[in-house]
Amino acid sequence: MHRKKYGIGRAPGMKAALLVAATLALGFPLSGNPLVGKGYAASDERKTITITDELGREITLPVPVKAVYPDLWYQTEIVRAIGAGDTIVAVDQTADPNKNAANREYFAEFAKVPDAGNFNGPNWETIATSGAEVFFARRNSPWQDAVEKLKPFGIQVVVVSTWDPKVLRAQLPNVGRIFGAEKGAAALAQLYDDIEKILTERLKGTEPKTVYFENNADFVTSVPGSGWHDTIVLGGGQNIFGDIKIGNSGSASVHTYTIDPVEIINRNPEVIIHNGVDGQASGYQPWDKAQLAEQAQRIAGRPGWGSVKAVQDKNVFIFNNFLYSALGKQLGALVVAKWLYPDRLADVDLDTYFARWLEPQGVKAKPASDYLYKLGG
The missing domain is CATH 3.40.50.1980 (Nitrogenase molybdenum iron protein domain)
Structure with a gap:
């Protein structure tokens, strides 16, 4: 159960101080952290929702999410496909167009986005300092480590294995709500359902x-x-x-x-x-x-x-x-x-x-x- 919310209604100075303390506690340098020293609005006008992720974990967070780290190519594709690609503030190596020539054109928009490296053992400092509010994870990712290491930065962990067809379809409404991209998520769900209908009818x-x-x-x-x-x-x-x-x-x-x-x-x-x-x-x-x-x-x-x-x-x-x-x-x-x-x-x-x-x-x-x-x- 992960219900705690970070940064909602806190004064700018208090949040900045907490982020500095967390950065130092984890041994990360202050330089390059976009969260430190910027200051935040005294109140967040976004609404707060609670969703249940793939693993049955309840996560409460303000929506729409403004910044996300998707931890694998599959995750990045889904976030972009629903219309929330501009919220991606860091990628893993599979979605870095500089590292995979076959996807240089496909992921070109992320060429200057920080690369957190290997998806099974990412660079936590890169993620923590990216400005991400959510670590969008798979069930076979190091999500437990993410919960522990990213909690001091107020980064929530949402687990949805977008490589799993049935899980993806079940969670698409939640993904749409998280990013305020319900229409885009519904379009993907319709594509999924159209294919499922063909499979059901033709394979009978x-x-x-x-x-x-x-x-x-x-x-x-x-x-x-x-x-x-x-x-x-x-x-x-x-x-x-x-x-x-x-x-x-x-x-x-x-x-x-x-x-x-x-x-x-x-x-x-x-x-x-x-x-x-x-x-x-x-x-x-x-x-x-x-x-x-x-x-x-x-x-x-x-x-x-x-x-x-x-x-x-x-x-x-x-x-x-x-x-x-x-x-x-x-x-x-x-x-x-x-x-x-x-x-x-x-x-x-x-x-x-x-x-x-x-x-x-x-x-x-x-x-x-x-x-x-x-x-x-």
Whole structure:
């Protein structure tokens, strides 16, 4: 339970003094802290609300939030897509256009925003001195550390795993309220619901096809509790390793699992879906199709894999995570459905839904096919 509010109604001198004390207590320098010495209005005219985040934590804060640190690419995308991109005062390395050439254009507006570094072990000083009012976190982030380290600065921690499709949809109304961007959040919710309606209607009565999902490395799969697993199920598939249950489902580190290649052959999947191309970072800038083709051929050419049904039928798919993970991976679920049941979704245009995601990001729409590949072209 986190109900305490900071800075509401305090005199400017008192708040500045508290911030100085907190900065010194944590061993941070005073220089560069935009909160120190600026002074604040004696009263905050914003209204105060209490929301319940993904973990059931109640957080009370003034809205609309004016400054936020989103702790991963997914979080940054959602904040921007609802129309609150101008509140982002720091980013992590995945949303820093200076560090990922594939996203240089996509995240160009954040080129001069402070970079807090690695999302799993951020630079707390950068966040604390950024002016952020909220640390917008995932459940697999170091959110507990954030609560402890950022409390002296009045920075609230709100946990919403925007990579988890069901969590994102459930929390979108809260996210809209936090940023005073209810209309933008509703538009995203509508896009999500439109995709869900297609999946429900078109997949009705289908027998789930068996899928081996490979996550950005040879023989590494994803299991229940991850957004990757959800895309398979929502897209009408059955994860051949969906029977593997690992504790602590709140941590993304347990959502990947190394598999004996022989066991993959034995389970004989009808479809293989692989995330990534060796050595390439995912992003708005598409990969060369030759790289996608090479990745597919490497998988199909593995010793003994010629007997796997997915390889025999050329149902081996490679994707660039930029499209697949859009809207909490809901776009990924639609991609899976199109791959598994092409006849049932023949008239469903991926480009239409992808464009509805990219438009609020403020970038030019690109064809979904730029980010997807099927063995044999």
